Amino acid sequence: MDELPIGRRVAYWRSRRKLSQQVFADRLGKSKSWVDKVERGVRRLDKFSVLHEIADILEIDVQLLLGKDPERRTDGMSCIDQVEVEEIRAALERYDAMSAYFAGAPCPPPLADMTKAVNHAWLTYQYGRYGLLTRALPKLLRDAQAADAGCTGDQAQEAAHLLGQAYQIASSVLRRIGEGELAWLAADRATAVAQRANDPLLAGIATSRVCNALVAMGRPRPALELNVNIANLLAPDTGKVTPENLSVFGTLLLQAVMAAARLGDSATVDDLLTGAQEAATELGGDHNHYWTSFGPTNIELHRAAAAVELGDGGRAVLIHQRLPEPAFNALLPERRAHHLLDLARAYAQVGEVGPAGEMLLRADRLSPSEIRCRPIAHEVMADVLRRTRGAPTSHLAELAEQMGVGV
Structure with a gap:
């Protein structure tokens, strides 16, 4: 985007932030006509104070408006910055498997090393170290894509499984920091790769990431329907129940709970929580199969979160007060x-x-x-x-x- 005129960069980031020209103009204290002229290049932006004000409203580094690389943070606080967003985007835009189809794959990284890297990334996410994770994600995605493109035979499914997990990690952290569309792209990639990995449970969890991104983008209805549909397909069979199956099934129901709560459908919320509770009871404790953190305690956390979405903060507080403290602290x-x-x-x-x-x-x-x-x-x-x-x-x-x- 470096070669774009500055007005086009303003238009690009305004669109990314889902601001209309009128809303953007109001926040700037300018007219809609002024914004339109700037974005079309009719009016020049030559005051640095105005550029800084625009950057603040768009929540970006002013260097991005000037077509330069943003200054990297030197502080210890680990929030994602626009450099990291663009690096993750670039990694998601790679199509190594297609390039390998035409020209042959490069030597893939060892799968043992990839497994360690993916497991470490999951733990980094679940310990809430988002800045550390986002700085590692571009390389993790590139390596996982190279492994998926280069592995054949018995290793192909394992490589696809690792790439599917890497996409899910990327989707999860991107959604957390407000990059809903990129989160949806990563989750969508994860569903396709999971099918090649021949793992229905991995595909189920990938589906829940898609639904989370849809909710973040203001699309709770399709998220609810997709979560429930895949949960029904993965419902554990009597006599063939595994902890992994229960965890993925229950997690899909919990994500459906949050979509239903966003829709204000309290009856569906209660029904889905009942189903998830039955799965958690059968599982018999809190576990982290397929990185779900699923179990009875997580059910209560989602029960409280759904109450908040439904506007019943008092009920959420009561749910918290009855949480067993040791179980909560173990999460x-x-x-x-x-x-x-x-x-x-x-x-x-x-x-x-x-x-x-x-x-x-x-x-x-x-x-x-x-x-x-x-x-x-x-x-x-x-x-x-x-x-x-x-x-x-x-x-x-x-x-x-x-x-x-x-x-």
């Missing part, structure tokens, strides 16, 4: 921090902004990326600050400053 940091963020939203819904702020602080101590890097967390923080009487606590004010949310 991976990402799951716990995600729940505390939901709980902050719940407290805010019932007007208890003090506890809402405390939940944000607790979640930040568990997984800073889950709070500092997610758009929804920024929205909750802004809401808490706006409704706090007097000055916020010093700890909350410090966190808000680190997040870039104005006090």
